[in-house]
Structure formats: structure tokens, C-alpha cells
Amino acid sequence: xxxxxxxxxxxxxxxxxxxxxxxxxxxxxxxxxxxxxxxxxxxxxxxxxxxxxxxxxxxxxxxxxxxxxxxxxxxxxxxxxxxxxxxxxxxxxxxxxxxxxxxxxxxxxxxxxxxxxxxxxxxxxxxxxxxxxxxxxxxxxxxxxxxxxxxxxxxxxxxxxxxxxxxxxxxxxxxxxxxxxxxxxxxxxxxxxxxxxxxxxxxxxxxxxxxxxxxxxxxxxxxxxxxxxxxxxxxxxxxxxxxxxxxxxxxxxxxxxxxxxxxxxxxxxxxxxxxxxxxxxxxxxxxxxxxxxxxxxxxxxxxxxxxxxxxxxxxxxxxxxxxxxxxxxxxxxxxxxxxxxxxxxxxxxxxxxxxxxxxxxxxxxxxxxxxxxxxxxxxxxxxxxxxxxxxxxxxxxxxxxxxxxxxxxxxxxxxxxxxxxxxxxxxxxxxxxxxxxxxxxxxxxxxxxxxxxxxxxxxxxxxxxxxxxxxxxxxxxxxxxxxxxxxxxxxxxxxxxxxxxxxxxxxxxxxxxxxxxxxxxxxxxxxxxxxxxxxxxxxxxxxxxxxxxxxxxxxxxxxxxxxxxxxxxxxxxxxxxxxxxxxxxxxxxxxxxxxxxxxxxxxxxxxxxxxxxxxxxxxxxxxxxxxxxxxxxxxxxxxxxxxx
Numbered sequence: 001x002x003x004x005x006x007x008x009x010x011x012x013x014x015x016x017x018x019x020x021x022x023x024x025x026x027x028x029x030x031x032x033x034x035x036x037x038x039x040x041x042x043x044x045x046x047x048x049x050x051x052x053x054x055x056x057x058x059x060x061x062x063x064x065x066x067x068x069x070x071x072x073x074x075x076x077x078x079x080x081x082x083x084x085x086x087x088x089x090x091x092x093x094x095x096x097x098x099x100x101x102x103x104x105x106x107x108x109x110x111x112x113x114x115x116x117x118x119x120x121x122x123x124x125x126x127x128x129x130x131x132x133x134x135x136x137x138x139x140x141x142x143x144x145x146x147x148x149x150x151x152x153x154x155x156x157x158x159x160x161x162x163x164x165x166x167x168x169x170x171x172x173x174x175x176x177x178x179x180x181x182x183x184x185x186x187x188x189x190x191x192x193x194x195x196x197x198x199x200x201x202x203x204x205x206x207x208x209x210x211x212x213x214x215x216x217x218x219x220x221x222x223x224x225x226x227x228x229x230x231x232x233x234x235x236x237x238x239x240x241x242x243x244x245x246x247x248x249x250x251x252x253x254x255x256x257x258x259x260x261x262x263x264x265x266x267x268x269x270x271x272x273x274x275x276x277x278x279x280x281x282x283x284x285x286x287x288x289x290x291x292x293x294x295x296x297x298x299x300x301x302x303x304x305x306x307x308x309x310x311x312x313x314x315x316x317x318x319x320x321x322x323x324x325x326x327x328x329x330x331x332x333x334x335x336x337x338x339x340x341x342x343x344x345x346x347x348x349x350x351x352x353x354x355x356x357x358x359x360x361x362x363x364x365x366x367x368x369x370x371x372x373x374x375x376x377x378x379x380x381x382x383x384x385x386x387x388x389x390x391x392x393x394x395x396x397x398x399x400x401x402x403x404x405x406x407x408x409x410x411x412x413x414x415x416x417x418x419x420x421x422x423x424x425x426x427x428x429x430x431x432x433x434x435x436x437x438x439x440x441x442x443x444x445x446x447x448x449x450x451x452x453x454x455x456x457x458x459x460x461x462x463x464x465x466x467x468x469x470x471x472x473x474x475x476x477x478x479x480x481x482x483x484x485x486x487x488x489x490x491x492x493x494x495x496x497x498x499x500x501x502x503x504x505x506x507x508x509x510x511x512x513x514x515x516x517x518x519x520x521x522x523x524x525x526x527x528x529x530x531x532x533x534x535x536x537x538x539x540x541x542x543x544x545x546x547x548x549x550x551x552x553x554x555x556x557x558x559x560x561x562x563x564x565x566x567x568x569x570x571x572x573x574x575x576x577x578x579x580x581x582x583x584x585x586x587x588x589x590x591x592x593x594x595x596x597x598x599x600x601x602x603x604x605x606x607x608x609x610x611x612x613x614x615x616x617x618x619x620x621x622x623x624x625x626x627x628x629x630x631x632x633x634x635x636x637x638x639x640x641x642x643x644x
Contacts, residue, residue, distance in 0.1 A: 336352075420463065
């Protein structure tokens with residue numbers, strides 16, 4: 001929350017209730033002399049240079065001056081001023097631009113005294129290629145590229161998969177990659193189950209496929225009724241011509257379209273692109289539920305749990321802070337329906353309009369279908385927050401049980417679990433997963449590609465390397481343990497040997513106060529009969545139905561899953577890596593041309609210079625570079641002859 005832009009005499013430094021914040025006030029007062037009256041963003045920084053708070057202002061000097069009025073500040077902002085040791089500003093052309101910049105900095109810096117949207121996941125989109133005679137429909141994450149149209153966003157992979165399945169069922173568009181498309185000589189299974197029109201083998205003409213693409217674009221743009229009417233007319237005409245097989249295929253497409261229309265739980269007639277944003281607060285926590293509507297269809301919903309919001313912060317203010325951050329990396333739709341009206345609604349709408357390049361309206365509906373949609377989103381927000389609170393209560397009880405079993409001084413806030421995965425020492429990886437009161441901390445997971453020379457199967461050496469890198473870096477970056485990234489308990493998948501290896505590394509680094517527990521599988525590797533090893537204690541087993549045992553098994557299994565997944569991904573990359581990747585300047589496009597022309601990397605290696613020059617898309621300069629990479633002696637001889 002930003003303090004009021006009120007001016008007045010500074011409170012006396014001798015006032016006992018505000019004495020601890022005087023150093024911060026002096027820092028702010030010293031900065032006021034150089035602050036402009038223009039719009040911009042300011043950052044309060046602590047002694048280490050980390051951002052404490054990011055705020056925006058119509059007039060920077062007036063807004064920052066209000067922080068010297070200690071008696072008018074809430075306790076939370078008094079603490080912030082007390083910790084402030086420097087201040088930085090960025091001026092902008094308008095307050096709307098300042099709002100957009102503020103949201104970007106809050107998401108990136110995650111200041112302790114701001115409301116922060118913690119959402120590191122990218123949104124999935126649908127991609128329809130435009131640079132191929134037979135466009136491909138596929139899922140997409142990440143940066144956009146030229147030569148494609150994008151439809152979305154979707155709230156989850158499940159939501160985008162549902163739409164992708166509908167597009168395949170109704171419009172029979174291909175989903176295979178170009179390399180697969182070009183190598184097919186007979187239809188794949190998707191054609192057999194009527195999910196593709198098999199353009200790869202000529203089962204449909206380019207003109208007819210283009211018509212399917214046009215209809216798919218209509219569907220994604222919300223023109224579903226007209227498509228259904230046209231398909232019905234085509235089906236009747238085919239039946240009259242006694243083309244019963246075509247009529248049956250059209251019937252199946254109509255059924256698929258009807259199924260898609262009936263799947264949405266809430267509909268808003270006349271609304272093409274809109275987001276429904278609803279907030280619910282309970283027990284000092286806030287949950288915002290967002291429903292994405294595109295082309296009149298529900299593209300799914302996603303809950304967001306906000307952090308750093310103080311317990312008595314009004315919902316209108318929380319929702320306003322959330323909106324700017326939500327659309328920091330997401331294009332805003334023309335209409336956003338809200339459960340509460342933010343105090344700066346017009347400014348937020350102006351900022352989103354500036355970002356979108358078209359008018360964006362923020363509206364809090366009072367009646368009708370739009371109000372029903374907001375109420376539905378509010379119900380989802382309430383239920384999601386209740387589930388989270390219930391899970392947190394159960395999680396807290398489990399963590400207390402872990403502290404009791406392993407004689408910890410306090411309930412652990414962060415547990416780290418380590419595991420290794422390899423095949424006879426190849427593609428060796430170590431992993432770390434983390435958990436705490438909020439469950440698994442996915443953003444804290446880490447992968448360690450084992451670098452040191454290892455004997456095949458030397459798990460102890462792998463564990464030593466992982467611990468050296470993990471805790472050596474922690475000592476370098478956070479020796480005072482102020483960041484909250486140090487564990488209160490470390491679990492290792494293994495026995496006494498792994499425990500000793502980890503303990504030796506920590507002792508060498510001077511870390512002696514982190515509890516270590518090795519989880520060894522029981523007889524015949526039976527789950528439920530695990531042994532827990534600790535230095536200086538006898539190994540122990542927990543009762544088979546102990547909830548704490550189940551929790552520890554979940555932690556160990558999650559580390560094992562992450563290790564296996566990481567190892568398989570690394571092995572797949574190693575298998576698909578080509579010696580062509582080592583040639584400077586040879587990217588994926590050139591590599592694909594070479595492999596399509598010569599059949600394999602071996603064929604490219606054995607090709608002569610003239611053969612490489614005759615490869616489509618490979619110029620003389622690139623041909624010489626490729627040939628010189630595989631035949632360095634011949635390249636040097638050719639260069640010497642040319643100079644002579």
C-alpha cells in the first residue's frame with residue numbers, strides 16, 4: 001500500500017515510538033533534494049541493496065516525502081523505513097507507464113513489503129503455422145516466432161489439450177512436426193481414428209485443407225454457430241447425393257463441435273475475449289481466481305495465491321496490485337470483469353490500454369450473465385483458498401511430526417531431499433527437491449549435472465559433488481543464512497555410505513548444524529519398512545501406518561521421480577545430439593537440410609566439397625566450413641594452394 005500524498009512537518013527525532021526509524025528517514029530526506037515532481041517509480045533498498053518496496057507516483061518528490069511522516073504510516077511501512085538504506089528512482093512519461101514499470105519490477109525483484117504475485121509458469125498457447133502449405137496445429141510455450149498465428153492464453157496444459165483435441169476431431173488438422181510430415185509414406189494412427197485428414201500422403205487436396213484451416217480459425221475466433229450450420233448443410237447435401245461415408249464423417253465433426261460447446265460450465269453470450277478476475281480473502285490470506293475467455297469459449301481457470309499482503313489489507317487494494325502484475329507478461333483482453341473495484345481502476349485501465357495498443361475496459365458487473373460469471377469465479381477462489389488452508393494445517397502437523405521423530409529443535413520450514421540417477425556412470429545427475437509448510441517448493445528444485453570423473457556406479461562420489469556445489473555456493477552467496485534458502489533438515493536417498501559422504505562435505509565446509517538423515521530402503525526394497533540413519537543415533541523404523549512415514553516416503557519418491565525425469569531428459573539429449581552440432585554456424589535449419597539431403601551425419605562427413613555445395617540451401621561458404629570441419633588437413637592444403 002502506498003502512503004497518502006500528504007505533506008507536513010517531519011516528526012521529531014526524539015519521539016520514542018519512532019526512534020528506530022530515524023536512520024531510514026534521514027536517507028529519504030537526503031534523497032528528496034534531487035527528486036523531481038515528474039511521474040516515475042521508486043525503490044527502497046536495504047543495506048545489502050535488495051529491494052524492500054517498489055512504488056509508483058504521479059509526483060515522485062511528493063510521494064517519497066510522505067515516508068518521512070512516520071506518525072501517519074502503518075506499522076508495516078515504519079519497519080520498511082527503518083530498514084531503508086538507499087533509494088533509487090526511474091522517471092516515466094506518465095503515471096500509467098509508471099504503473100506498468102512498477103508491476104514489472106515487483107514481479108522481478110519480489111520486494112518484501114509489496115503484494116507479490118508468485119507465478120513463474122508460462123502460459124500455454126495454440127500455434128497455427130503459416131509458413132507451410134499444410135499448416136500444423138500444436139501447443140506452444142515461450143517466445144513467439146514469425147510465420148505462425150497464436151491463440152490463447154490457456155490457463156493450463158489440460159485446457160489447451162482439450163481445445164487441441166477438439167480441433168483435431170472437428171477440423172482434422174495435422175499436429176505432427178514438419179520432419180515427420182515429410183517422411184511419411186502412409187497415414188498414421190490419427191488418420192485411422194479420424195483425428196487427421198492425412199495431408200502428408202495426399203489424402204486431401206491443398207485447397208480442401210486450406211478450407212479446414214479457415215474453419216478452424218473461425219472456431220478459434222468464436223464463430224462456432226456459423227461453422228455448425230455450414231457443416232449441417234454439407235452433411236444433408238452429401239446424404240442427398242448418397243455419399244453416406246462423407247455424410248457420416250461430417251456428422252462426427254458436428255458431434256465433436258457440439259461436445260465442445262457443451263463442455264463450458266459458464267458462458268457469456270456476446271462476449272468474445274474477456275477475463276474474469278475474482279478475489280476471496282480468509283484468515284489473512286488472499287486467493288485470486290482468473291477465468292480466461294477467448295472467442296467466447298472458456299480457456300480454463302487458474303488460482304493465484306498472493307504473498308506479502310498484510311492481513312488487514314482491503315480486497316480492492318489487493319486486486320488492484322494483482323491486475324498490473326497479471327498482465328505484465330500476458331496480453332490483456334478488451335474486457336476484464338472484476339469482483340471488486342480497485343481504487344485506481346481508471347489508471348489501471350489506462351495502463352493496460354497503453355500495453356495492449358487498444359482500449360481495455362475494467363468492469364464490475366452488477367447483474368446478468370457477467371455477474372453470474374464473476375460469482376462463479378468467486379466461488380472457485382473461496383474453495384481453492386479453503387483447500388489450501390486445510391492442506392496447510394495438515395502439512396503443519398506432519399512437519400511437527402518430523403521434528404519430533406528426528407529430535408529437531410523446531411518445526412522445519414524447509415526440507416531438502418537429494419537423489420542421484422545414472423546408468424553405469426553415464427548421464428549422471430544429482431537432484432534436490434524442497435518442501436515446507438506450503439508443500440513442495442517447485443521453484444526451489446535444482447539439477448546437478450555431475451562433472452567430476454567418476455567410477456561407474458560411484459554414488460558416494462556423486463553425493464559428495466552435489467553437496468560441495470550446493471552448500472559451497474550457499475556459503476558464498478548467503479553466509480548469514482538470511483535468504484530462507486538454507487534447509488532445516490536434509491534427507492538423502494541412500495544408506496550409511498551416502499550419509500557419511502554428505503557429512504564429510506559439510507564438515508569440510510564448516511557446516512555442522514544441519515540435521516542429516518539417510519533414508520534406506522527396507523528388506524526386499526519394501527515401502528513402509530525403510531530405515532532412517534542419523535549420525536550418532538541408532539537406525540530407526542517408523543510404524544507402517546504412521547502418517548509421518550507416509551510423508552517422508554512422499555518426499556523421497558518426489559526426489560526419485562525428479563531424478564529419473566532429469567536423467568531421461570539428459571539421456572535423450574545425448575542420443576539426439578549430432579556431430580553437426582559442433583560445427584560453428586550450423587543451426588537447426590541447416591542441419592535439417594543436410595540430414596534430409598545426405599540421410600545422416602555420417603553421410604555429411606563423407607561428402608565431398610562439391611556434393612556439399614550442391615545441397616539445397618547450402619552456399620559455397622557454408623559448404624567449405626562444413627567440409628573443413630571434417631577434413632581440416634584438406635582445408636589447410638586448399639587454402640595454401642589458393643594463396644599460392
